[in-house]
Amino acid sequence: MTDRTADSVGTPESVDAILDSLDTDSLAGYNYAYLDEHTKREVRRSILSAIALPGHQVPFASRAMPLARGWGTGGMQASLSLLGPQDTFKVIDQGSDESVNAANIRRLAAKTTDIETTTDATAASIIQSRHRIPEAVLDEDQILVLQVPVTDALRRVDGSDDANRRRHAHRNYSKMWVALYENVVEYGEIKLSSRYPVMVAGRYLMDPSPIPRWDVPKLDDADNLFVFAAGREARIYAVPPHTDVEPLAFEDREFQVERFPGQACRRCGSTDTFLIEVETDDGERQYACNDTSFCQKRSASPALSKAHHREGDDHAWGPPTDPSISVPERSASPAGATADDAETSREEGDRR
């Protein structure tokens, strides 16, 4: 690769030549999954430590990646260390598979490994994500790798990592609680838009990365493994399957997810998914699903449940829609799966 670049750089027409070669070249000279084997092993060891201590931040030797730190290098290193030839990989950025960052990360993985890529959250074995947990229920064969910009929930209240590590060591989280108290004083409820602090297995306070509050309940007692990786801060932490994850809240000021009163996705009509607000040029506000791949599935079959690919349908996953607005039929009777659902579920099972 270096030879070719050296030859072709310098002449104006070489740009086309480089682009052509990118399509055809296997990335000769690169190790499988870009990183060298020692690095991958080191990352996997850190992940194992993180799984052994749910919610605890484990240091790892974050390598330079072909991407600036803060753009998902931690997630990439975790994903690339985990990806084997049998895996199917999905990358999401803010709910979308098609954003530049997600597409580039997916392409790098596809180029340097033998994996399949997908945009279907139920078909992927490893999903790397930024800012969202997919709407579709994840299962025990899947790993969700989340990119983390800020590793420590306590940094909200104290900038000193030294003091914060001490607080973690002694489970002294009163300062975080005061911040929540003051939040309620100011707003009447806890208003943290993202990075909602959670207690993992009753021991460590964890920053769940900038997922919306909507996604926080999905961490609790999930079937899948969550790996949180921060490249810039060189830390990895994890929530293993079936771990208690409890958002901090007061007895009389409970944790609440975002509310979209009376709103449904403009495209697929969903009322039980996380919606984003879009303002059009003429000032009109519209709502749309944030998870584009799930939105696409819903558009095709509006009655699709979030757990459509699962045996049985009684999976508590994610927040219910706000009870003050009309409860949509599908989440009102989670056990009553339609024939369609069962059909889809079998198909998915076969495909995997």
Added chain:
Amino acid sequence: MTVLEASNLTKIYGEPCGECVEHTGPAVGDNQCPVCESVVACAAVDFELYDGEVLGIVGESGSGKSSLAELLALDSEATAGRVDDDAHDGNLLDADYQDRHELQNHHIGMVHQHVRDGLELDFSGGGNIAEKLLAAGWRGYGDIRSRVRELFEATEIPVSRMDDPTATYSGGMQRRVQIAKAIANDPELVILDEPTTGLDVSVQARVLDMFRRIQREQDVATIVVSHDLDVIRLLADRTLVMRHGRIIESGLTDRIMEDPHHEYTQTLINSVI
């Protein structure tokens, strides 16, 4: 019944040479060791504190009063000594971080000389008090609010200022917030380090009155550290007089005020302006 029993409390700043205690003290007239230049803040301090009692510690600047208060409040490590406390098995001074934290939340309330040591000025006054309650496991927002309001009323801080940043409070109010924080979890022991220093006389009087009322109502054992003999006279049942890191005289406050035995105490009492 004793709340606290201290023996041979010693705090040395610097690298002690082993003979610091012999080379310092009132007999020598200095608290800095001539051999190793360590500063002996306090040494060989013995005393007992009884239920519901107010013990005054008086002395000039640099006599080791505040160092002693910090040791007892578990804010600093002692060089040597032993403290037996009802709330803790074994030597209180050997308690690890976790136990110290627990003790500070439930058993020992401290009012620091410097506001910054005791309060988080960015938090609201209510938030500072709530921190104590939250650390002690309170999880009901309504309960916390009403307890904070109760403490504001007890310490005579305007409740309307409850949600303002502590940095915007006056000096007297900050002192009151510290007192409210110290008594929030009904501790067995409250330590006041210079509770009125820097306040004007009318505010001093109100803070002292307020504390005296709370102390009587709750019957909480208290240690008051002050250079101000009037504060000691007003609050303390018994008094220890310190100089160069040693206790040079102790007894009932009235006796010390009326009939001081030690030469230095006599000077101290006669030198009130």
